[in-house]
């Protein structure tokens with residue numbers, strides 16, 4: 001049975017025990033951490049951590065891109081990790097949350113290492129009577145820590161929750177084709193490179209099918225005579241003639257209708273196929289035009305440099 005780790009008596013008692021333990025152990029070699037079995041972790045510890053705590057490493061631009069990103073995410077990650085100290089050879093005294101009150105360095109301040117005479121890189125925390133290695137505990141929910149990491153539980157705690165959108169079942173469903181769903185999601189969010197958005201790049205882009213000058217998302221998918229004809233031919237019988245050239249009305253119908261279960265699935269798949277074909281055409285056309293603009297700009301820059 002553990003005593004209350006957050007009480008002042010418990011903290012001072014443990015720190016005293018640690019100081020005694022530190023003096024006894026000061027001539028002993030520190031054992032390597034149990035996570036040294038990974039070659040990548042070993043390399044990180046040898047060249048980037050240099051046996052210091054991950055929480056105490058400076059952001060000096062060393063290491064890979066993913067390593068530097070991990071360093072920036074430390075304040076967030078620290079909220080999800082605790083240590084259960086057993087043999088006391090893994091947890092860092094000042095930086096790991098082994099007293100369930102966060103980093104001791106934050107409690108004692110930078111001068112704490114001086115007053116207590118414990119180095120910043122000290123690993124040996126107050127050993128408990130239990131045997132075995134220190135255990136990392138991962139936060140699964142409020143006051144619920146477990147020995148295994150769960151990406152879904154962690155994501156559930158860090159994500160920003162918003163209201164569920166009505167069209168989600170038209171974009172994401174079990175029978176979906178992933179690349180189709182992705183294009184449909186971009187189309188619903190109006191993030192595809194349609195003419196109205198391409199004007200921000202200085203590019204005039206009309207509809208390649210009907211030569212409509214004002215090309216918008218709502219035109220490309222269904223209002224365009226070509227797209228509407230394709231949609232009508234493919235989905236007209238399934239929808240029982242309930243076809244509309246308005247993109248929003250169509251999306252509403254695909255999301256919630258009174259069709260049979262199999263027809264519901266089919267209408268979603270046909271809807272996504274139409275969007276995907278039209279959307280892919282738009283993206284290909286836009287990339288070709290943007291590339292042409294960049295090539296022209298590069299050519300003009302090259303021409304000016306040769307004149308100079």
Ligand SMILES: [Zn+2]
Nearest residue numbers: 207209210224
């Ligand atoms: Zn058109």
